[in-house]
Every structure is written in structure tokens, then in C-alpha cells.
């Protein structure tokens with residue numbers, strides 16, 4: 138297979154590129170002049186300089202490829218609405234348009250479980266209604282996903298949508314990274330809220346597995362798949378496993394939601410005034426405090442997806458990477 142990967146310089150995309158190359162596929166990576174190519178340096182890949190907002194260069198980028206893995210996006214809760222929509226929605230439209238003329242076999246789109254919003258305590262599947270909430274990031278991902286499915290419905294473009302849960306693993310420098318560095322520095326002191334809400338995670342190689350399986354299955358055309366761990370875990374369970382891996386005591390204190398929200402407000406205000414990025418935002422607190430429980434039966438049945446890396450194992454591998462590369466002691 139000849140594949141184009143957008144977002145191939147990022148956290149998840151670079152792992153996908155690694156895996157495709159290791160399996161002998163021909164890989165073209167879409168990157169920008171300013172992209173950090175650290176993870177591509179020793180790989181035999183074709184580099185094409187483009188941008189999701191540069192329609193002409195995208196035409197060239199999709200020429201003669203069988204599969205487009207579209208992971209390129211702004212993944213940030215603190216970016217102006219216009220900018221994030223321009224890349225995540227208009228950029229997706231631009232590459233879909235380019236694909237219409239390119240005769241590709243499959244367009245695998247990276248969405249997120251965030252388009253379904255918080256759940257109850259029982260896992261929900263792909264039929265749950267869209268509910269992206271107030272975050273511009275999830276709203277943009279929701280619009281992008283709808284657009285991808287529209288190109289399937291109206292233009293017969295062979296698409297598959299993957300909705301990963303919260304992804305962690307080597308090369309990840311946000312989300313779980315903050316929790317892991319806090320634990321490594323002895324600062325895993327309190328759990329946000331009661332800790333009985335469900336969180337859904339997935340180790341990066343399992344997400345890659347989901348992408349690769351989806352690209353090769355005829356049944357996956359026009360379909361959406363949630364890719365996550367076998368079962369969600371509570372925030373309390375997550376902290377217990379982290380403490381176990383770091384051989385420390387799990388935190389006993391719980392930070393009240395209102396206190397966390399107030400801190401987020403202060404961080405946001407400070408960031409607005411200084412132009413920086415808040416350590417966390419009201420939206421990220423909302424995300425961490427609510428239930429996110431997802432059912433992966435459809436991916437297992439249609440794709441043969443298997444959640445292979447347990448949270449404990451994934452955490453150990455991730456910590457090893459941070460240690461080996463000097464990010465934590």
C-alpha cells in the first residue's frame with residue numbers, strides 16, 4: 138500500500154508512520170516547513186511540504202496514493218475559534234476535495250470520542266448522538282467528522298472514521314504527560330473531584346492498530362469506530378495504577394470541583410493577559426470530571442481490533458520513554 142499520512146510529525150501520526158514503514162508500506166508524510174521532523178529522520182519516507190490550508194499543494198500530496206490517513210489537526214483547548222476551525226474543518230475539507238480527484242481506495246479520518254461528549258456510567262457506542270460541548274476543539278472535530286461522512290454519502294468517497302479515546306504513550310507531551318511528570322516529581326498529591334467518574338484511555342500502538350485495520354477492511358467504508366481500551370477505568374483506579382507503577386502511595390486528598398474550576402479560571406485569565414497557555418482550562422476540568430465510557434464492540438467485530446496494551450503496561454512503557462529521554466528522573 139502507498140499511504141499519505143497527515144499529522145505524521147505529531148504524537149500519534151509519527152507512531153503510525155513508524156508502524157507503516159516497518160510493515161513495508163510506502164509512506165508519504167505531509168509536513169510543513171516548520172514541522173519538527175525528529176521522528177522521521179531515520180525513516181525511509183517521502184516528505185511532501187504542504188499545509189492543510191494550501192489546496193494546490195494538497196492535490197500533489199494525494200497523487201498516486203492508495204490510502205490517506207488524516208490525522209493533521211490542531212489539538213489544543215486554547216486556540217482562537219477561527220484558527221482551529223480553519224485547520225480542523227476547512228483543512229479537512231481541502232484534503233477531502235483533493236482526494237475526490239485522486240482515485241484513492243480509502244480516506245481514514247482521525248476524529249475523537251470528544252464528539253460524543255460525556256457519557257453516563259454505562260459505555261456508549263458509535264450510535265450515541267453528537268454532543269461536542271462548549272470546547273472549540275471538540276466542536277471543530279465534530280464538524281470535521283460530519284464533513285467526512287458527507288463526502289461518503291454525497292460523493293461516494295470511501296471514508297472510515299476512527300474515534301480514539303484519550304491517547305497516551307511515548308512522544309506524548311500533554312494530557313497524561315502532566316500526570317506522569319507530577320507523579321515522578323512526587324506531586325501526585327490529590328485527585329480531581331470524587332474520582333468515581335470513568336475515563337477512557339488507549340495506548341498509542343493500539344490506536345495505530347485501529348487505523349491500520351480500518352484501512353484494509355472493505356466493511357469499514359462509511360463506518361465510524363471507537364478505538365479505546367477494553368474497558369474504561371475510574372479516575373481513582375487510574376491514580377492507583379500510577380501510584381503502583383511509581384511505587385508511591387496513591388493520593389488520599391480530593392480537590393473539590395469548584396476549587397479546580399476556580400484555578401482553571403485564574404490560569405485562563407493569566408494566559409489571556411500574557412498570551413501564554415493555561416496549565417489547564419475549564420474545559421479540560423469538565424472533561425476529566427465527567428464520565429467517558431465507550432464500547433469498542435463494533436471495532437472488535439468488524440475490524441478484529443484488540444486492546445493489546447493494558448494501562449499498567451502502557452504506563453510503564455511511557456515512563457521508560459520519558460526517563461530514557463530525560464523528561465523525568
Ligand SMILES: NC(=O)c1ccc[n+]([C@@H]2O[C@H](COP(=O)([O-])OP(=O)(O)OC[C@H]3O[C@@H](n4cnc5c(N)ncnc54)[C@H](OP(=O)(O)O)[C@@H]3O)[C@@H](O)[C@H]2O)c1
Nearest residue numbers: 144145146147148149172188189208209210249301303304
Ligand atoms: N492525543 C489524543 O489524545 C487524541 C485523542 C483523540 C483524537 N486525537 C486526534 O489525533 C490527531 C493527532 O493528534 P496528536 O495527539 O498526534 O496531536 P499533535 O502531536 O499535536 O499532532 C498534530 C499534527 O497535525 C499537524 N498539523 C497541525 N496543523 C496543520 C496544518 N495546518 N497543516 C498540516 N498539518 C498540520 C501537525 O504538524 P506540525 O508538526 O507541522 O505542527 C502535527 O503533525 C488529531 O486529529 C487529534 O484531533 C488525539
